[in-house]
Amino acid sequence: MKPIAEGLWQIPLAPKESVNAYVLGDVVVDAGYKASGKKLVKALEGRAISAHTLTHAHPDHVGGSKRVVDAPGVPFWAPAGDAAAIEAGRSVVGQSRIRPLVAATNRFDPVPIARTLSEGDDVAGFRVVDVPGHSPGHIAFWRESDRVLVLGDVFFNMLLPRLKPGLRDPLTFVTPDIAQNHASQRKLADLEPAIACFGHGPVLHDAAPKLRAYVNARS
Ligand SMILES: [Zn+2]
Known part of the structure; x- marks a missing residue:
């Protein structure tokens, strides 16, 4: 576990921080692929965990969740807009020629939901921000006091599969909705975060001007 800020840790689950989970206080956010679950549970050993939640229901974030919540006393909190996908074990995919292929690999173990999260809810001192587009119910976690943002996949900070760091879509x-994700990127850039934590890629410090420049380059 890598300390990032007060009460915030990063748990890299794949080489070069290409897949990340985070711990916010005593809440685990994201769980990597199904194969990452074991590594994540091991990294959490000896820590009191009160809940597990997600930025969004894609197999590289929810895949390890079943294993995390199978530990006794760890309820699962789902992004409200992705709750149906989580209970079905299959998320919404984008439009492309390889859609059938993506859909076929887009399954994961369903996880029972104890609570749903949406805009304004508090998670371990972070405020939930609705940022749909990359998934219908995608959420981010924002702490205004020290301007820390855990943003899932609204931005990538890595070019996959080459594992080269850098801001990307x-x-x-x-x-499924690229235009909506662009609006969500702008919403997050407007928060002017000092530290941005990504689902894919290294943590970004002095993040505000970099996110702003990325968003403005498109318009
Ligand atoms: Zn994703």
């Missing part, structure tokens, strides 16, 4: 074939 999320992959289009897993992003």
Whole structure:
């Protein structure tokens, strides 16, 4: 576990921080692929965990969740707009020529939901922000006091599969509404975060001007 800020840790689950989970206080956010679940549970050993939640219901974030919540006393909190996908074990995919292929690999173990999260809810001192587009119910976690943002896949900070760090849009074939995701990127840039934590890629410090420049370059 890598300390990022007060009460915030990063748990890299794949080489070069290409897949990340985070711990906010005593809440685990994201769980990597199904194969990452074991590594994540091991990294959490000896820590009191009160709940597990997600930025969004894609197999590289919810895949390890079943294993995390199978630990006794860990309820699962789902992004409200992705709750149906989580209970079905299959998320919404983007439009592309390889859609059938993506859909076929887009399954995961369903997870029972104890609570749903949406805009304004509090998670371990972070405020939930609705940022749909990359998934219908995608959420981010924002702490205004020290301007820390855990933003899932609204931005990538890595070019996959080359594992080269740098701000990017999320992959289009897993992003059902790209225009809506662009609006969500702007919403997050407007928060002017000092630290941005990504589902894919390294943590970004002095993030505000970099996110702003990225968003403005498109318009
Ligand atoms: Zn995703």
